[in-house]
Amino acid sequence: MATQRIPVILVTGFLGSGKTTMLNHLMRDSTDTRIGVIVNDFGSINIDAMAVAGQVDSMIPIENGCLCCAADASEMDEMLERLTDPELRIDVVVIEASGLAEPQSMIRALLSSSNERIVYGGLVEVVDAAEFPDTRVRHPELDRHVRAADLVVLNKTDRVAEDERRGLLEDLQEIAPGVPVVTAAHGRVDPALLFDHRPRETAGEDFRQLSFADVWADETGGADGCGDESHGHDHSRHLHAAYESVEFSAAEPLHPRRLMDFLDSRPVGLYRAKGFLHFAGAGRERKFGLHAVGSYLRFELSPWERGAPRTTQLVMIGTGIDAGTLTKRLAECVAAPEEEIDETHMMGVLRYVNETG
Numbered sequence: 001m002a003t004q005r006i007p008v009i010l011v012t013g014f015l016g017s018g019k020t021t022m023l024n025h026l027m028r029d030s031t032d033t034r035i036g037v038i039v040n041d042f043g044s045i046n047i048d049a050m051a052v053a054g055q056v057d058s059m060i061p062i063e064n065g066c067l068c069c070a071a072d073a074s075e076m077d078e079m080l081e082r083l084t085d086p087e088l089r090i091d092v093v094v095i096e097a098s099g100l101a102e103p104q105s106m107i108r109a110l111l112s113s114s115n116e117r118i119v120y121g122g123l124v125e126v127v128d129a130a131e132f133p134d135t136r137v138r139h140p141e142l143d144r145h146v147r148a149a150d151l152v153v154l155n156k157t158d159r160v161a162e163d164e165r166r167g168l169l170e171d172l173q174e175i176a177p178g179v180p181v182v183t184a185a186h187g188r189v190d191p192a193l194l195f196d197h198r199p200r201e202t203a204g205e206d207f208r209q210l211s212f213a214d215v216w217a218d219e220t221g222g223a224d225g226c227g228d229e230s231h232g233h234d235h236s237r238h239l240h241a242a243y244e245s246v247e248f249s250a251a252e253p254l255h256p257r258r259l260m261d262f263l264d265s266r267p268v269g270l271y272r273a274k275g276f277l278h279f280a281g282a283g284r285e286r287k288f289g290l291h292a293v294g295s296y297l298r299f300e301l302s303p304w305e306r307g308a309p310r311t312t313q314l315v316m317i318g319t320g321i322d323a324g325t326l327t328k329r330l331a332e333c334v335a336a337p338e339e340e341i342d343e344t345h346m347m348g349v350l351r352y353v354n355e356t357g
């Protein structure tokens with residue numbers, strides 16, 4: 001008899017490429033599908049989980065680390081066990097990996113899962129059209145990630161000119177011949193590309209017949225860059241081996257001008273910053289979502305949740321960043337109670353407010 005198994009889809013992509021944005025779009029656009037989500041944040045404050053919460057049928061956040069390493073098969077199994085509890089009636093599970101995860105390690109963990117209620121549903125790699133050429137130079141291993149994908153989403157096409165977009169499509173075809181690529185702005189892809197609107201009858205058949213050999217095989221010589229002694233991996237080749245995260249929280253509101261000074265002179269190694277800001281003065285009534293990716297900076301405004309504490313929570317991710325200096329500089333952005341802060345102090349911030357966000 002055919003078994004009805006729940007597809008598990010992996011969403012990977014470098015820091016800030018738009019994974020959470022796409023996930024939120026998918027959830028908004030798939031009201032007839034019950035989606036369970038596992039969100040893996042690299043830092044210890046769950047910014048991504050906060051951005052996804054409320055839209056999803058069930059979610060398990062995993063913070064501080066990279067699922068590709070944290071998840072040996074049994075750990076991954078435990079999380080999937082919870083999400084695939086028949087009582088939750090989940091149709092599809094989406095795992096949003098951290099921006100530094102190794103896709104192939106995650107595929108391997110999924111394929112070796114002993115959970116009989118799931119089936120590997122494929123890998124979606126989100127590519128940041130604006131940043132990819134530079135990021136690829138710094139991290140040639142991204143090519144391997146693209147090759148592991150079943151679908152590549154070339155996101156942020158609104159940030160590149162038409163000829164750049166065409167050039168990127170050609171590059172992606174060269175890197176991963178035959179892997180389908182869809183272009184998107186703000187992660188708006190058709191959910192049907194990722195999952196059926198109703199649960200599929202798999203009859204034991206995988207979405208894509210990936211074998212262990214596929215997962216291990218790679219043009220770079222067979223390794224996926226992951227693996228401890230016990231299964232022959234070398235974690236030092238993982239993207240996240242070179243990155244570190246620094247968290248900052250403050251209960252007291254920030255001075256908007258000092259915060260902008262900090263952001264304008266952020267160290268080059270600080271590639272990604274995200275979180276929520278609580279400003280003193282004219283901006284105090286709104287929650288400012290902060291997103292920095294490379295040189296890109298945006299604030300997304302939203303109301304503070306009723307009854308929720310107004311605080312600042314930030315995660316910064318980069319290479320060669322000095323935690324002590326960053327924390328000290330941010331602490332200096334906290335406004336003193338006697339400081340007068342008016343609209344003019346907010347002007348630097350408002351230049352980066354996302355009108356569509």
Ligand SMILES: Nc1nc2c(ncn2[C@@H]2O[C@H](COP(=O)(O)OP(=O)(O)OP(=O)(O)O)[C@@H](O)[C@H]2O)c(=O)[nH]1
Pocket residue numbers: 013014015016017018019020021022048098099100155156157158159184185186187272274291293298
């Ligand atoms: N202009 C533009 N901005 C985008 C697009 N997609 C996402 N963004 C913005 O890019 C920033 C990062 O997006 P996220 O969805 O948080 O990226 P992510 O891949 O989940 O980030 P990490 O989890 O930190 O790796 C946010 O400010 C988004 O609003 C897009 O297509 N165009």
